[in-house]
Amino acid sequence: MKIAVLGGDGIGPEVTAQAVKVLRALATRGLHFEMVECLIGGVAYDRTGHPLPPATLDAVQRADAILFGAEGGFQYETLPRGLRPGDALLTLRKDLDLFANYRPIVTFRELAGASSFRPEIVEDLDLLLIRELTSDLYFGEPRGIVVENGRRVGINTMRYTEDEIARVVRVGFEAARARRGKLCSVDKANVLESMELWRIVTEEVARDYPDVALSHLYVDAAAMALARDPKQFDVIVTGNLFGDILSDEASMLTGSIGMLPSSSLNAQGKGLYEPVHGCAPDIAGKDLANPLASILSAAMMLRQGLGQPQAANLIERAVRRVLADGLRTADIFQPGCTRAGTEAMGDAVVAALAALE
Numbered sequence: 029m030k031i032a033v034l035g036g037d038g039i040g041p042e043v044t045a046q047a048v049k050v051l052r053a054l055a056t057r058g059l060h061f062e063m064v065e066c067l068i069g070g071v072a073y074d075r076t077g078h079p080l081p082p083a084t085l086d087a088v089q090r091a092d093a094i095l096f097g098a099e100g101g102f103q104y105e106t107l108p109r110g111l112r113p114g115d116a117l118l119t120l121r122k123d124l125d126l127f128a129n130y131r132p133i134v135t136f137r138e139l140a141g142a143s144s145f146r147p148e149i150v151e152d153l154d155l156l157l158i159r160e161l162t163s164d165l166y167f168g169e170p171r172g173i174v175v176e177n178g179r180r181v182g183i184n185t186m187r188y189t190e191d192e193i194a195r196v197v198r199v200g201f202e203a204a205r206a207r208r209g210k211l212c213s214v215d216k217a218n219v220l221e222s223m224e225l226w227r228i229v230t231e232e233v234a235r236d237y238p239d240v241a242l243s244h245l246y247v248d249a250a251a252m253a254l255a256r257d258p259k260q261f262d263v264i265v266t267g268n269l270f271g272d273i274l275s276d277e278a279s280m281l282t283g284s285i286g287m288l289p290s291s292s293l294n295a296q297g298k299g300l301y302e303p304v305h306g307c308a309p310d311i312a313g314k315d316l317a318n319p320l321a322s323i324l325s326a327a328m329m330l331r332q333g334l335g336q337p338q339a340a341n342l343i344e345r346a347v348r349r350v351l352a353d354g355l356r357t358a359d360i361f362q363p364g365c366t367r368a369g370t371e372a373m374g375d376a377v378v379a380a381l382a383a384l385e
């Protein structure tokens with residue numbers, strides 16, 4: 029099994045190294061991976077003049093799955109569009125047609141007290157946010173900063189075709205059917221035509237899923253409901269921009285954005301697996317980052333991309349063991365626990381994995 033490993037910038041390489049360590053530790057259980065490290069993002073721009081060099085594109089196309097870290101950095105934010113680190117990730121998502129972004133929001137029982145929400149609100153939370161990833165305001169045309177009547181105007185276009193809506197909503201229904209049978213579609217149909225179509229198409233797709241209970245919320249109300257009573261949700265399906273914002277909000281229910289993994293799949297099932305967080309320049313290079321989002325992304329890769337659900341379960345059990353033992357990175361630290369850096373957390377997961385039956 030060939031994995032393209034794209035660490036990227038800031039804490040990206042630090043957390044990805046821990047996930048790679050955990051994957052390598054599966055060798056004792058007969059699982060061997062060919063891991064190909066590739067440049068992406070700001071570091072790729074610095075070394076090659078482009079954030080997504082041809083060698084990286086070639087490697088991701090040959091790989092069975094892609095493990096991604098993070099990219100970005102303030103020093104790159106004034107580069108022309110196309111050369112910024114974030115553009116590399118967006119290009120990968122678009123070129124590989126990774127339209128279905130799975131963002132599980134799961135609160136480990138041991139971390140209920142680490143959340144900024146009351147423990148009874150977040151304890152045992154298990155919701156799945158599915159975010160459309162290749163359309164919407166992110167990619168709609170026209171876009172740009174133009175001059176009209178001597179004044180600058182910034183333009184983006186929220187645009188969805190019915191096919192783009194139907195295919196991601198279908199992913200939401202399928203996921204709900206395999207879980208607790210509830211799907212909430214989040215839109216802004218009261219104001220935006222693109223979202224009015226979202227709701228119409230969602231209702232049409234729903235005819236194929238009479239066994240799934242469908243509800244709709246406007247995104248502003250959904251943001252409130254997530255904070256008030258998140259356990260009412262099973263699966264949420266929403267557009268690219270709303271999903272981006274709601275998933276960072278939802279990360280706080282779990283204790284930290286350093287806990288949220290994700291997978292982004294295309295229709296053929298090829299996927300890119302990455303933590304939801306960014307390159308966190310404020311803590312980069314200090315052995316402070318929480319690597320669990322990346323390690324849990326590797327588990328998602330094993331389950332959804334490489335057909336190894338047992339290995340995925342083992343990694344998740346090892347993470348739970350480490351948390352139960354009281355080990356915590358700074359972002360989830362609570363009094364009475366033991367502080368661990370990025371490396372030590374990765375080592376602890378490897379040790380816990382070795383001890384599992």
Ligand code: NAD
Binds near residue numbers: 286287305
């Ligand atoms: P961010 O996610 O990088 O950081 C937000 C906050 O969360 C920071 O305080 C950071 O220290 C903390 N944090 C993030 N990950 C953490 C972890 N694993 N452990 C502990 N704390 C963690 O978001 P930002 O500050 O808005 O963006 C910084 C840069 O990252 C920007 O250039 C942005 O474009 C980029 N970015 C990239 C991705 C990606 O690669 N997928 C995602 C989001 C942002």
Ligand code: IPM
Binds near residue numbers: 114117118272304306
């Ligand atoms: C995410 C990130 C990206 C997004 C950025 C880095 C392009 O915030 O994956 O959530 O907005 O999709």
Ligand code: MN
Binds near residue numbers: 272273276304
């Ligand atoms: Mn985001």
